[in-house]
Amino acid sequence: MTALPAAGTAVVADLALAHEPLPVSEVVDGSPATAVAVLDDTGDREIGIWEMTPGTARDTEADELFVVLSGRATIAFEDPSLVDLEVGPGSVVRLAEGMRTVWTVTETLRKVYIV
Template identity: 40%
Template structure:
């Protein structure tokens, strides 16, 4: 078992976000990882806009702080903020617009996942 206070955990130094359209930085702390492509952790990102793709993974994340809008290539969007639970299914592609620095917990699940 590993326990981390996700809202207060110290994260590594922020690095440039590779898919940022506006020069954002991000930081992540891996909390758990299995032999399969499944992992859990804490992620934080500065305001701005970036693209994201989940071709081989499903992502489940809980927004702890900050706000933004997540929009899929299909045009479906969600306003996210503290308490939001977001599921990006296998194959999802889209854009995040971060208005206030976001901190989230995430679980990345390798392969197909269903409801």
């Protein structure tokens, strides 16, 4: 993980990230990998960059707000009352703690998140 110093700066679209394969138990299709760079965790919130390569994986969400910087994905919810989300550059999404989702990434997805 990478952290920025006080008064630091980063071009998040160009930030190099180290990807790791997802646990087999989370993978639905393909060979998706994820990477994280924590930009700030000095308060009671964490702000960072998260990226996932193409593939499909299950997740249990944290209480999170994020903005998609690049890539495309569909976020499906196990709760049938929620509508699937198609996300791409500029999408702003709010997820609640405990939501069970399935992410299908068609173009490597990079987002700035706040948890």
